[in-house]
Amino acid sequence: MDDLIAELAGVLGEANVFVTPEDQAPFLTDWLGKYHGAARAVIRPGSTAEVAAAMRICARHAAPVVPQGGNTSMSGGATPDETGKAVVLSLARLNSIRDIDAVGNTITVDAGVILAKVQQAADAAGRFFPLSLGAEGSCTIGGNLAANAGGVAVLRYGTMRELTLGLEVVLADGRVWDGLTALRKDNTGYALRDLFIGSEGTLGVITGAVLKLFAQPHARASAFVAVAGAAAALSLLGAVRDRCGDRLTAFEFMTGDCLSLILRHIGDARLPLAAMPQAAVLIELSDQDDEAGLRERLEAALADGIEAGLVLDAAIAQDGAQARAFWRIREGVSEALVREGKAAKHDVSMPVSAMADFVAAADAAVHAVAPGISPIVFGHLGDGNLHYNLLPAEGQDPAAFAALAPELTRVVHDEIGRRRGSISAEHGIGQLRVSEMPRRKAPLELELMHQLKHLLDPAGLLNPGKLLPPSTKN
Amino acid sequence: MDDLIAELAGVLGEANVFVTPEDQAPFLTDWLGKYHGAARAVIRPGSTAEVAAAMRICARHAAPVVPQGGNTSMSGGATPDETGKAVVLSLARLNSIRDIDAVGNTITVDAGVILAKVQQAADAAGRFFPLSLGAEGSCTIGGNLAANAGGVAVLRYGTMRELTLGLEVVLADGRVWDGLTALRKDNTGYALRDLFIGSEGTLGVITGAVLKLFAQPHARASAFVAVAGAAAALSLLGAVRDRCGDRLTAFEFMTGDCLSLILRHIGDARLPLAAMPQAAVLIELSDQDDEAGLRERLEAALADGIEAGLVLDAAIAQDGAQARAFWRIREGVSEALVREGKAAKHDVSMPVSAMADFVAAADAAVHAVAPGISPIVFGHLGDGNLHYNLLPAEGQDPAAFAALAPELTRVVHDEIGRRRGSISAEHGIGQLRVSEMPRRKAPLELELMHQLKHLLDPAGLLNPGKLLPPSTKN
Numbered sequence: 001m002d003d004l005i006a007e008l009a010g011v012l013g014e015a016n017v018f019v020t021p022e023d024q025a026p027f028l029t030d031w032l033g034k035y036h037g038a039a040r041a042v043i044r045p046g047s048t049a050e051v052a053a054a055m056r057i058c059a060r061h062a063a064p065v066v067p068q069g070g071n072t073s074m075s076g077g078a079t080p081d082e083t084g085k086a087v088v089l090s091l092a093r094l095n096s097i098r099d100i101d102a103v104g105n106t107i108t109v110d111a112g113v114i115l116a117k118v119q120q121a122a123d124a125a126g127r128f129f130p131l132s133l134g135a136e137g138s139c140t141i142g143g144n145l146a147a148n149a150g151g152v153a154v155l156r157y158g159t160m161r162e163l164t165l166g167l168e169v170v171l172a173d174g175r176v177w178d179g180l181t182a183l184r185k186d187n188t189g190y191a192l193r194d195l196f197i198g199s200e201g202t203l204g205v206i207t208g209a210v211l212k213l214f215a216q217p218h219a220r221a222s223a224f225v226a227v228a229g230a231a232a233a234l235s236l237l238g239a240v241r242d243r244c245g246d247r248l249t250a251f252e253f254m255t256g257d258c259l260s261l262i263l264r265h266i267g268d269a270r271l272p273l274a275a276m277p278q279a280a281v282l283i284e285l286s287d288q289d290d291e292a293g294l295r296e297r298l299e300a301a302l303a304d305g306i307e308a309g310l311v312l313d314a315a316i317a318q319d320g321a322q323a324r325a326f327w328r329i330r331e332g333v334s335e336a337l338v339r340e341g342k343a344a345k346h347d348v349s350m351p352v353s354a355m356a357d358f359v360a361a362a363d364a365a366v367h368a369v370a371p372g373i374s375p376i377v378f379g380h381l382g383d384g385n386l387h388y389n390l391l392p393a394e395g396q397d398p399a400a401f402a403a404l405a406p407e408l409t410r411v412v413h414d415e416i417g418r419r420r421g422s423i424s425a426e427h428g429i430g431q432l433r434v435s436e437m438p439r440r441k442a443p444l445e446l447e448l449m450h451q452l453k454h455l456l457d458p459a460g461l462l463n464p465g466k467l468l469p470p471s472t473k474n
Numbered sequence: 475m476d477d478l479i480a481e482l483a484g485v486l487g488e489a490n491v492f493v494t495p496e497d498q499a500p501f502l503t504d505w506l507g508k509y510h511g512a513a514r515a516v517i518r519p520g521s522t523a524e525v526a527a528a529m530r531i532c533a534r535h536a537a538p539v540v541p542q543g544g545n546t547s548m549s550g551g552a553t554p555d556e557t558g559k560a561v562v563l564s565l566a567r568l569n570s571i572r573d574i575d576a577v578g579n580t581i582t583v584d585a586g587v588i589l590a591k592v593q594q595a596a597d598a599a600g601r602f603f604p605l606s607l608g609a610e611g612s613c614t615i616g617g618n619l620a621a622n623a624g625g626v627a628v629l630r631y632g633t634m635r636e637l638t639l640g641l642e643v644v645l646a647d648g649r650v651w652d653g654l655t656a657l658r659k660d661n662t663g664y665a666l667r668d669l670f671i672g673s674e675g676t677l678g679v680i681t682g683a684v685l686k687l688f689a690q691p692h693a694r695a696s697a698f699v700a701v702a703g704a705a706a707a708l709s710l711l712g713a714v715r716d717r718c719g720d721r722l723t724a725f726e727f728m729t730g731d732c733l734s735l736i737l738r739h740i741g742d743a744r745l746p747l748a749a750m751p752q753a754a755v756l757i758e759l760s761d762q763d764d765e766a767g768l769r770e771r772l773e774a775a776l777a778d779g780i781e782a783g784l785v786l787d788a789a790i791a792q793d794g795a796q797a798r799a800f801w802r803i804r805e806g807v808s809e810a811l812v813r814e815g816k817a818a819k820h821d822v823s824m825p826v827s828a829m830a831d832f833v834a835a836a837d838a839a840v841h842a843v844a845p846g847i848s849p850i851v852f853g854h855l856g857d858g859n860l861h862y863n864l865l866p867a868e869g870q871d872p873a874a875f876a877a878l879a880p881e882l883t884r885v886v887h888d889e890i891g892r893r894r895g896s897i898s899a900e901h902g903i904g905q906l907r908v909s910e911m912p913r914r915k916a917p918l919e920l921e922l923m924h925q926l927k928h929l930l931d932p933a934g935l936l937n938p939g940k941l942l943p944p945s946t947k948n
Contacts, residue, residue, distance in 0.1 A: 154658070162632070182858075183894075184826070186896035203664070352577065422660040455925050
C-alpha cells in the first residue's frame with residue numbers, strides 16, 4: 001500500500017478506499033459506456049470534513065482528483081483518464097438532507113443526495129423542487145450543480161444555477177468555502193457561487209447546497225400536438241406563451257423520425273395521434289389548482305393554433321395516466337437511441353428565434369457530407385435547446401459512420417457558431433467536447449477561464465482533462 | 475492640458491472630456507448627497523470601441539477609472555474619491571437599444587440605456603421587461619447590472635442577474651470580452667457573466683447586455699392589507715403563495731411607523747384603510763388575462779387570511795387608479811425618508827423564515843442602544859429583504875444621533891449575522907459598507923474575492939475603494 005492510500009485509509013477507513021479492480025469497476029466507466037478510465041483509488045468520504053481531509057492529502061501527494069456523483073454524465077465528465085494516477089472522489093456517502101424550510105421555501109442538502117430524493121423530500125413538506133431529468137433516479141445534486149443541469153422544466157423554473165441559493169465547496173487545497181446561505185438577494189461581492197456551478201468539478205468539490213423550493217402545482221394539463229416542423233412549433237410556442245404565461249412548464253419538440261425511432265424500440269410507447277406527423281410537441285401547463293380551467297386554456301390555445309394552421313392534430317390528456325403516456329414517449333428517446341446503436345450526439349442551444357432556421361440548415365449540411373444520414377432531433381424548444389443526433393444511413397457500415405462523425409459534428413457546430421449558439425446547452429463539455437473548445441470559444445474567453453482555473457487549482461489537480469483544453473500559455 | 479487629458483480628447487473629442495468644475499459637478503456627488511468626490515476628468519465615450527480606447531489610455535497612465543451610469547447608487551458606488559486622481563467614465567452616451575427579438579424574448583441594449591426606456595421598448599414590441607425600481611427613470615442598465623439591482627418584482631422575476639443572458643465587458647486593459655449571447659442554456663465553461671454582474675464596476679466596464687423579456691401580464695389585482703406585524707405578514711405570504719403561485723408578483727411590507735412617515739410627507743398619499751395599522755402589506759397579483767378571476771383569487775386568499783386572524787383589514791383595488799394609489803404609498807417611502815432627514819439605513823436580507831424574528835430582535839437591540847429611536851421598516855418580504863432604517867428619537871440632536879449611527883448599524887448587522895443574512899440585499903457595498911466587509915465576510919471569502927480582483931484588475935484601477943476593502947495580504 002503506497003503512502004497516499006495509507007493516508008487516505010487512515011482518515012476515511014479502509015472500507016472507504018477502494019483499490020481492487022472489482023471494487024473500482026463501477027466508478028471507472030461512464031454510464032453511456034463511452035469512456036473507460038483507471039484510478040489509483042476510489043474514495044468515499046462520509047462528510048465535508050472528510051472530503052476536506054482527503055483533498056489535503058491528495059494535494060500533498062499531487063494526486064489528481066476526479067469528483068463523482070451518480071456517474072451519469074453525458075460527456076464523460078466524471079470518468080478518470082487511463083493513466084491510473086487519479087483518485088476518484090465519490091460523494092455518494094454525503095447523502096443527507098440537512099434541513100428543509102417550508103416557510104422560507106428552501107432545502108439544504110449534501111451534494112451526494114440523489115435528485116429524486118430531493119423531489120420527494122420537498123413533496124413530503126408540501127413544496128416542490130422542479131429540476132427533472134431522465135437520470136433523476138440516480139444522478140446527484142452535486143453532479144447537477146457541477147453540470148448546471150437542465151431538463152424538462154427549465155422553461156418555467158430555470159436551470160440548476162437558477163434553482164440554487166447557497167453552496168459549500170471544498171477547494172483544491174482542502175479549505176472549505178462555506179457559502180451555504182439561504183438568501184434570495186445578497187449583493188456583497190463577487191458571485192463565487194456561480195463560478196463553481198457549471199465548472200464540472202474543475203474548480204472545487206461541491207459538498208452541499210441550499211436550493212429553492214416552490215409552491216406545489218396541483219393542476220396539470222398536457223397535449224401531444226402534430227405540427228409541420230420546427231418553424232410551426234416555434235410560432236405555436238409564442239402563441240401558447242402569450243395565452244398561458246408562466247403556466248407553460250414544458251414545450252418539448254420531436255421530429256417524426258425521432259417519434260418513429262421511439263415507437264420502434266419502446267414497447268409501451270403509443271402514438272396518441274391518428275397518423276405519424278412530420279413533427280410533434282408535448283405541451284404541459286401547470287398551475288396551483290383549477291385543472292378544468294387549465295385544460296380549457298390549453299384547448300383554446302390549440303383551437304387558435306388549428307385556426308392559424310399551426311396545429312395539424314392534437315390529443316389532450318384526459319387524466320394523469322394519459323399525460324404519463326405522453327411523457328413515456330418523450331422520455332423513451334434516450335433509451336431508443338441507445339438501443340438503435342451509436343449516434344453522433346449534439347446538445348446545442350441557440351437564440352430561440354433561430355431554431356427553425358438551424359434545423360433546416362443543419363439537415364442540409366449533414367446531408368451534404370453524407371446523404372441518407374438520419375437526423376433524430378428533439379429537445380426543449382422553449383429553451384433554444386435541441387438534441388440534434390445523427391444515425392447512420394440505412395445499411396451504412398458502423399466503422400464508416402464512425403469515421404464520418406467528427407466531420408458531421410463539425411458542420412453541425414459550424415451552423416451553431418453562425419447563430420452564436422452553444423455546443424453544450426446542458427450536457428457539459430467533459431471529455432467529449434473538450435477538444436472543440438479552442439475552435440468554439442474566443443481566445444480571450446479561454447484565457448480568462450484558464451486564469452480562473454489557475455487561481456483556484458494552481459497545481460491542476462481537479463478533474464484534469466475535462467472542460468478546459470490544455471493552456472497554450474502556461 | 476496634461477497628456478492623459480489630451481489623449482482622451484484625441485479619441486473621444488474635447489466635447490466629451492469634461493475638466494471644468496461646472497461640467498464635472500453633476501458626476502461628482504451621489505444622488506443622496508452623501509458622497510462628494512473629485513476627478514481628473516469626466517469622460518463620455520460614445521461606443522464600446524471608444525470605451526476600450528479610453529480604458530487603454532487610462533491603463534497606460536495608471537489612472538483610476540470610476541464607471542458611472544445614471545448616478546443613482548444607494549451606496550456611493552459611482553462617486554470618485556476626493557483625491558482627484560480618477561477619471562469618471564460615464565456610459566450615458568451608450569444609449570441605443572441594439573436589437574429586440576419578440577420571438578426569442580430578448581432585448582440587446584447598450585449599458586447606458588435608461589431602465590424605463592427598456593421597459594417601454596419591450597412594451598412597444600408586445601413584451602415585458604420586469605425590473606422595476608424607484609430610480610427607473612434615471613438609472614441605467616449598466617448600473618443595474620453592476621449593482622445586481624432588485625426592486626419590487628424580484629419575488630416573481632428575480633434580480634438583474636436572473637434577467638440577464640449575455641454581457642459585453644471592457645476589461646481593465648481595454649480588451650473587450652464579447653459575451654453578448656442570447657442563450658437560455660449554455661454549459662461551456664465558467665460563468666464569466668455572473669462574475670461581472672454585481673461587481674460594482676471593480677472587475678470591468680459593462681458596455682452592453684442581452685436581457686430576457688416575458689409575456690405581458692395584462693391582468694392585475696392589488697390589495698392593501700392591515701396585519702399585526704411581520705410574523706402575521708409572513709404567514710399570509712405563505713398562504714397567498716400556495717393559492718396564487720406565480721401570480722404573486724409583489725408582497726411589500728411596511729410598518730405602521732413607516733406608513734405614518736409617508737402620510738406626513740407625501741401630500742397625495744392616502745391610507746386606504748379605516749385606521750392606521752400596526753403594519754401593512756401591499757400585495758400584487760398579475761396574470762396574462764382574466765382580471766376578474768385574479769381578483770376573485772385575491773379575495774379568496776384574503777378571506778382565508780381574515781378567517782385565520784392574519785388579515786385585520788383590507789382594501790382591494792377596484793381599478794388601475796386605485797392600484798396606483800396603493801403603489802404611491804409604497805413608492806413614497808424613499809422621498810419621505812429624505813424629507814424627514816438623515817436616517818441610519820440598512821438594506822438587509824435573511825432567510826425568509828427568519829424575518830419576523832429579526833424585526834423583533836433588531837428593534838430590541840437598537841432600543842437597548844438608544845431608547846426612543848424610531849425604526850422605519852419596509853421592504854420586499856417575499857425576498858427576505860428589509861430596508862431597516864432608523865430615525866432619531868423625538869427631539870434628539872442630529873449630531874448625537876449621527877454619533878450613535880455606527881453603533882446602531884453594528885447591532886442591526888449583528889442580528890443579521892446571527893441569521894446568516896446579508897448586509898446588502900440590493901443596494902450594494904459601494905463606499906457606504908466597504909469598511910464592514912472584513913467583519914461580515916469570512917477571511918477565505920475575502921481572499922478569493924481579492925484574488926479575482928487581482929486577476930481582472932492587477933493594477934487596481936477599476937473603481938477603487940468600492941466593494942472590497944484594501945487587502946491585508948498584498
